[in-house]
Amino acid sequence: MPVSDNAATFLGINNENEFYSAHYLAEVFKGDISEVLSKWKAQEQSKQHYQAPYNRLKSIAREYFAMRERSHKERNHQKAIAMQREFFRLFCSALDLPWNPHNRRVEIDSKKEDLELPVLSVVPNNEGPQLWVLGALDSDKEGLDPLLLKLKKDQFIGQGPHTDSLRNTSWYDLINDVIFKQDEPPRWIILLTDRQCILIDRYKWLQNRILRFDLDEILGRKDDITLKATAALLHQQSLVPEQGSSMLDNLDENSHKHAFGVSEDLKYALREAIELLGNEAAEQLVQRKDISFTGKSALNADELSRECVRYMYRLLFLFYIEARPELKYVPHNSLAYRKGYSLESLRDLELVKLTSEESRNGYYLHHSISLLFKLIHEGYQGERGGDLSDEWRTPKNGKIHNSFTLEKLDSHLFDPKRTPYINKVKFTNQTLQTVIRLMSLTRETSGRGRKRRGRVSYAQLGINQLGSVYEALLSYRGFFASEDLYEVQKPGEKHNELETGYFVPAQEIENYNENEKVYQKDERGHKTLKRHPKGKFIYRLAGRDRQKSASYYTPEVLTKCLVKYTLKERLKGLKADDILELTVCEPAMGSAAFLKKPSINSAKRILP
Structure with a gap:
């Protein structure tokens, strides 16, 4: 289901299912x-005369x-x-897109004859036609989604006869x-109607990620920033330059780099969240008669660490899977799931102020998350019964209103x-609100280069970025x-909570110089020594743990390079069936970077 994000700075440009991450558009795109x-x-x-x-x-x-006014009154489709x-001609001219309406021949495997499709413009490069401009007719004038409109017979160019078997197809x-x-599909499609313009990237199409331009808003408001963004995104040179990579590909690359920056923020967030969970868990557990800090029933810090990490991985998995509708695991089309059970619905509470003792120390978020974990682990077949009470069932067939189906996830993660x-x-x-906030917002930095907190886009984070977070926590x-x-810290080094932590007893702190002590600001903003009281749960990289565990993340730039040139030689002369028979072995698999890249590169050789 499309999720629209209308960036406040670009009114009229709808960033559906995060064509680019919302934070990238808000914070980086303009630059x-x-x-x-x-x-x-x-x-x-x-x-002179250039505009x-x-x-x-x-x-x-x-x-x-x-x-808009004339066509709305016009009943004759051709007129x-x-x-x-x-108007489409003027629109294309403004963006330096050529105007060459024609019926383009297309092929379908199920049809023996060539078919025709009315195309307003085709922009090629050395690799073939890269951009098609298409026009859709809203014959009922109801403002329907252009993608749902159907091809009309009157849209074919010229007198005909036309091989128009594709008419009445959406x-x-x-x-x-x-x-x-x-055989040679375009990389880009611009679909125009009398109200909208949609930009489609073939590489993002299966994820339902598109940019939708509301022409009423953009041309009505004439907002300078939005007009500039629209022109930059739709201009011919931005999509199909005469040489070199397109500007939109460069934007994608920068957005990708930005996502890596976000994954760094997630490392800080998860480390802090694990400490929060560990400390609250320890506080509650030691109040029990069967658990203490010392003795035979002592709370095991290593086991508690593993469980807190597992809890955070569960949340990370859900944030990721809910942001990826194309994976078709969670029921995105179910309003009941999205509003009543999803982690995303709890994410909306991240900035709600907890003003009362009851709201701060209550367990609404705990019960909601626990129920979601249970649904993932056990599955839920709402249409076939489930555990909901009979009052929700219809008298005729016993089915549940507004229910959903969630397949059981056979994994140790949620066990x-x-x-x-x-x-x-x-x-x-x-x-838990603090944990969700940490996972939802990027870090705010101070000093030079200060950046505001932005919303983390899990749709833009790939397996490689999440893998780097996963592997970092292993050490x-x-x-x-x-x-x-x-x-304390080494002299001259800037304190970083992701790096090795050094701790000394209170009686030894005076033996260290000022540049070796670590300071923090208290609630009043006063600078104080960073102190960890007795009994506090601390989750840090300690000494040589990383080297001992061999926990090293392979950067994507390295996997890309190695896989690209390895497969370049290995795939020479191979057909699709031969490629599918290949086996890739990665003995030291962490986040599967060296398994994922060959799969993607091989798929590109097989699929258009």
Whole structure:
């Protein structure tokens, strides 16, 4: 199901299912397009009669609204199409897109004859046609999604006769089952209607990630920032440059790099969250008669660490899987799941102020998350019974209103037998809200280069980024402070909680110089020594633990390079069936970086 994110800075541009991450669009994107905007501005100032593309878009607003009014009243399809296409021509001209309407021949495996499809423009490069511009007709004038509109016979170019067997097929099906199934499919599609423009990237299509431009908003408001963003994203040189990689590919690369920065933030977040969970769990557990800090019934810090890590991995898995509808595991189409059970629904509570003692120390979040973990572990077949009470069932067939189906996940990750300590604990709303906030927002930095907190996009994070988070935590360990401890560091080094931690007893802290002591700010903003009181659960990288555990993450740039040139030689002359028979072995698998890359590269050789 599409999830639309209308960035506040670009009113009218809907970033559906995170074509780019919301945080990237809000914080980084404007800087990444500044060079092309400056180039256009310089040309406008130096060349007579030259108008920057964003100003061209602004100048056709009157023609747009005139077309909207006339075509809305027009009952004749052919005349309405002619009116729309005249505006489409102006729109393409503003973006330096060529205008060459024609019926393009396409092939379908199930059809022996060639078929035709009306195309408004095709922009090629050395590799073939890279961009198709298409037009959809909203004949009922109801403002329907352009992808749901159907191809009309009057949209074919010229008198005919036409091989128009594809008429009355939705544009979604045409794009999915026809255009992208050609031997040389376009990389990009721009789909135009009298109200919208949709930008489609074939590489993101299966994930339902598109950019939707609301022309009423963009040309009505004439907001300068939005017009510039629209022109930069849709311009011919941004999509199909004469040479080199496209600007949108560069934006993708920068967004990807930004995602790696976000994964670094997640490492800090998960480490802090594990400490929070460990300390609250320890506080509750030692109040029991059968558990203490010392003696035979002593709380095992290593076991508690593993369980807290497992708890955080569960949350990380759910954030990721809920952000990936294309994986079809959680029931995204179920309103009951999204609003009543999903982790994403709890994410909306991350900034709600807990003003009362009851709200801070209550267990609403704990019970909600525990129920979700149970659903994942045991599965739920709502349509076939389940455990819900009879009052929710219909009298006729016994089915449950607004229910959903969730397949059981056969994995140790959600097995409650793996978390005996945590099963005895109820985490407070205050603790879990902090955990969710840490996992939902990027870190705020201070000083030069300060950046605001942004919302973490799990849809933009790949297995490699999550793998780096996973492997980083493998080399940490938890322990209880046996006495009051102070944190110290090597002289001249900046304190980093992800690096090796050094702790000394209170009686030894005076033996260290000022540049060796670690300071923090208290609630009043005063600078104080970083102290860990006796009994506190500390989760840090200690000494040579990382080297001993051999926990090293392989950077994606290295896996890309090694796999690319290995497969370049290995796949020479192989057919699709031969490629599918290949076996890849990775003896030291962590996040499966060296398994994932060959699979992707091989798939690209098989699929268009």
